[in-house]
Amino acid sequence: MRLIAVLLSVVLMTMLTVPSRAGHSTGNGTCTDDAVHYQGMTVNGKRSDAPLYAESQAMRDSAIEQKVQGNVAECETLMEEALRMIRKTGGEYPTE
Numbered sequence: 018m019r020l021i022a023v024l025l026s027v028v029l030m031t032m033l034t035v036p037s038r039a040g041h042s043t044g045n046g047t048c049t050d051d052a053v054h055y056q057g058m059t060v061n062g063k064r065s066d067a068p069l070y071a072e073s074q075a076m077r078d079s080a081i082e083q084k085v086q087g088n089v090a091e092c093e094t095l096m097e098e099a100l101r102m103i104r105k106t107g108g109e110y111p112t113e
Contacts (some may be wrong), residue, residue, distance in 0.1 A: 048084050048092035052077075055100055064103040067110040073102035 055077055058064055067073065080095035102111060 051096035069102035
C-alpha cells in the first residue's frame with residue numbers, strides 16, 4: 018500500500034511539473050500547425066459569425082499561397098493574423 022502511495026506521488030509530481038502544450042505553436046518554421054489550428058477553429062461553420070470572417074478566410078488563403086511559394090515565415094505571420102480576426106478576446110470578436 019505504501020509503495021502505491023509513493024508511485025502515485027511520483028506520477029502526480031511528474032504531471033504537475035511537465036509543461037503542457039495547448040493550442041498551437043508559432044515560429045517553428047512549418048506553418049502546418051497554424052493551418053490545422055485555423056481549420057479546427059472554423060470547422061462546421063464555427064466562428065462564421067465573426068465580423069471579420071470573410072477577411073480571415075482571404076488572409077488564410079494568402080498564407081497558404083505563401084507557404085506554397087516557400088515563404089514559411091510570411092505564412093505564419095499571415096495565418097496568425099487570420100486567427101486573430103476570428104479569435105474572441107474578452108468574449109468579443111475584433112472588428113478591425
